[in-house]
Amino acid sequence: MSKQERAAGHxxxxxxLLFEEGSPGRRAFDLSPLDVPLxxxxxxxxxxxxxxxxxxxxxxxxxxxxxxxxxxSTWNYHIDLGLYPLGSCTMKYNPKINExxxxxxxxxxxxxxxxxxMIQGALEVQKTLEDCLAEISGMDAITLQxxxxxxxxxxxxxxxxxxxxxxxxxxxxxxxPDSAHGTNPASAAIAGYVVESVPSNKRGTIDIGALQKIVxxxxxxxxxxxxxxxxxxxxxxxxxxxxxxxxxxxxxxxGANLNALMGMTRPGDFGIDVxxxxxxxxxxxxxxxxxxxxxxxxxxxxxxxxxxYPVIESxxxxxxxxxxxxxxxxxxxxxxxxxxGMHVRALCYILANGAEGLKEVSEVAVLNxxxxxxxxxxxxxxAYDSASxxxxxxxxxxxxRKDVHVWDIAKRLMDYxxxxxxxxxxxxxxxxxxxEPTESESRQELDAFVQAMLAIDTEAEQNPEIVKSAPHTxxxxxxxxxxxxxxxxxxxxxx
Amino acid sequence: xxxxxxxYTKEHEWLRIADNGGTVGIxxxxxxxxxxxxxxxxxxxxxxxxxxxxxxxVESVKAVSELYIPVSGEVIEVNxxxxxxxxxxxxxxxxxxxxxxxxxxxxxETEDLMSAEEYDEYTSEGK
Numbered sequence: 001m002s003k004q005e006r007a008a009g010h011x012x013x014x015x016x017l018l019f020e021e022g023s024p025g026r027r028a029f030d031l032s033p034l035d036v037p038l039x040x041x042x043x044x045x046x047x048x049x050x051x052x053x054x055x056x057x058x059x060x061x062x063x064x065x066x067x068x069x070x071x072x073s074t075w076n077y078h079i080d081l082g083l084y085p086l087g088s089c090t091m092k093y094n095p096k097i098n099e100x101x102x103x104x105x106x107x108x109x110x111x112x113x114x115x116x117x118m119i120q121g122a123l124e125v126q127k128t129l130e131d132c133l134a135e136i137s138g139m140d141a142i143t144l145q146x147x148x149x150x151x152x153x154x155x156x157x158x159x160x161x162x163x164x165x166x167x168x169x170x171x172x173x174x175x176x177p178d179s180a181h182g183t184n185p186a187s188a189a190i191a192g193y194v195v196e197s198v199p200s201n202k203r204g205t206i207d208i209g210a211l212q213k214i215v216x217x218x219x220x221x222x223x224x225x226x227x228x229x230x231x232x233x234x235x236x237x238x239x240x241x242x243x244x245x246x247x248x249x250x251x252x253x254x255g256a257n258l259n260a261l262m263g264m265t266r267p268g269d270f271g272i273d274v275x276x277x278x279x280x281x282x283x284x285x286x287x288x289x290x291x292x293x294x295x296x297x298x299x300x301x302x303x304x305x306x307x308x309y310p311v312i313e314s315x316x317x318x319x320x321x322x323x324x325x326x327x328x329x330x331x332x333x334x335x336x337x338x339x340x341g342m343h344v345r346a347l348c349y350i351l352a353n354g355a356e357g358l359k360e361v362s363e364v365a366v367l368n369x370x371x372x373x374x375x376x377x378x379x380x381x382x383a384y385d386s387a388s389x390x391x392x393x394x395x396x397x398x399x400x401r402k403d404v405h406v407w408d409i410a411k412r413l414m415d416y417x418x419x420x421x422x423x424x425x426x427x428x429x430x431x432x433x434x435x436e437p438t439e440s441e442s443r444q445e446l447d448a449f450v451q452a453m454l455a456i457d458t459e460a461e462q463n464p465e466i467v468k469s470a471p472h473t474x475x476x477x478x479x480x481x482x483x484x485x486x487x488x489x490x491x492x493x494x495x
Numbered sequence: 496x497x498x499x500x501x502x503y504t505k506e507h508e509w510l511r512i513a514d515n516g517g518t519v520g521i522x523x524x525x526x527x528x529x530x531x532x533x534x535x536x537x538x539x540x541x542x543x544x545x546x547x548x549x550x551x552x553v554e555s556v557k558a559v560s561e562l563y564i565p566v567s568g569e570v571i572e573v574n575x576x577x578x579x580x581x582x583x584x585x586x587x588x589x590x591x592x593x594x595x596x597x598x599x600x601x602x603x604e605t606e607d608l609m610s611a612e613e614y615d616e617y618t619s620e621g622k
Binding site for chain 2: 128182407424425427430481482486
């Protein structure tokens with residue numbers, strides 16, 4: 001199959017809103033005959049509190065609803081359709097066995113208010129996942145509560161604050177490298193800290209000389225991503241953690257890129273005190289709008305007293321219980337004990353792979369990124385020469401000479417049947433193109449992507465207009481993003 | 496070539512000095528890098544900032560970027576027009592795209608800023 005054949009034309013049905021469809025009397029359900037006396041709602045509660053009929057509520061049959069959502073789904077590009085190489089966001093295939101296990105009756109229908117003795121299996125899943133994550137990360141204790149990576153960051157920094165407060169001084173600032181995810185400074189600020197930026201050196205890693213100048217007794221912690229958002233391993237991480245520890249500061253790791261490290265090295269072994277783990281990025285749970293998030297936080301012993309409560313404890317008789325008696329805890333940060341369904345999926349992936357399998361996951365993720373790096377580096381400028389791990393960052397420098405920019409390249413990729421990679425991030429790389437293929441992809445899929453990228457480079461040289469006006473084959477052509485943001489139309493219909 | 500009557504920061508803000516006051520905006524290079532600007536967040540008049548502190552942010556279709564004050568100052572006027580016309584920053588970064596006017600709190604800090612020539616050399620290095 002040639003690259004032109006990959007994205008073929010296919011009909012795509014224009015779809016109205018559900019509110020514009022239907023007809024009076026249509027139903028998608030059929031209730032049994034009433035076998036108890038009829039009561040009006042107004043007899044059972046204050047009629048003032050009742051809402052009348054919703055104006056224009058559509059009446060639809062089952063097939064109306066199924067077709068509506070199926071048609072909308074065909075407008076979508078998703079990981080089950082093809083490569084989705086969003087660097088840093090890590091869109092990887094979610095094995096279907098995860099879904100099957102998460103739908104087992106005992107998991108899917110366990111009510112969160114059931115007492116612990118009735119959900120022993122669910123608690124065993126959570127405790128086992130905690131133990132697995134602790135072993136993979138080299139940390140001592142885990143909370144599964146945070147509902148997303150950024151929520152995990154906030155949880156971790158609140159624990160950092162609680163730790164310093166317990167020693168008499170919460171301290172003033174959090175240090176964050178200039179290549180960091182934008183959520184890092186946001187989390188630090190919400191936890192009440194001043195953010196100080198740490199510059200990167202020419203290799204794309206933390207500038208230790210600059211770091212030495214700003215570390216002092218008022219620094220609460222540094223937030224490090226390792227490998228960082230350039231896909232580069234912070235090779236001086238041991239010196240960095242030691243530098244911080246000497247001043248009594250802690251080291252937080254954004255574990256977003258843990259998928260590059262499994263079985264190779266452990267954050268706990270290179271001096272990290274607290275890290276969050278994005279389950280979707282490393283352990284194949286749904287991502288973004290695809291499902292609720294989960295951002296467990298792992299800590300060393302010194303931070304263990306501050307974990308959110310309750311914590312799951314295994315008792316000597318082999319049963320599990322919730323412990324709420326945690327006087328130093330930062331408190332509850334999420335209802336119940338986090339997004340349980342995500343915990344089931346992550347544990348399923350961990351157990352299905354086993355220790356050797358997880359190591360291979362990281363090896364293949366790194367191999368795939370380096371395959372793309374090696375195939376594209378003659379056409380696209382590498383942002384940094386340093387070795388890449390699980391993702392590779394190019395810049396649009398060579399194409400920009402023809403006034404073809406990263407957003408043009410990204411949009412043109414859609415014409416070739418791919419979701420674009422992450423663009424314009426990390427912010428320290430002008431015109432960044434950040435590609436993360438993940439371990440899921442075959443060589444054939446990677447080759448098709450490489451062919452598309454090389455074809456776009458040739459077009460940028462010979463026919464830049466076709467790139468600059470892309471996409472041409474999508475349902476919707478190039479959108480005026482500036483006008484959409486400056487003068488947004490927020491209503492379905494005017495008036 | 497950047498206007499030679501202005502002073503510049505490494506973070507791509509400009510400062511125009513007149514009498515005791517200064518006007519602050521972002522450079523033509525900065526607006527090009529950011530792309531179409533869609534929203535600007537600016538401080539209230541009367542707010543004081545130390546040199547290098549964040550005084551606001553600009554949002555483009557690509558990213559949200561912080562604005563750093565070139566010298567310590569108290570905000571005496573804010574360009575309210577940018578609320579409804581953020582495109583002025585793209586179209587006229589040194590004119591109608593100005594952001595705030597400040598009363599300088601420490602005039603000697605202007606010595607740390609770059610001249611137009613220095614700034615153009617700085618940006619030509621790919622910064």
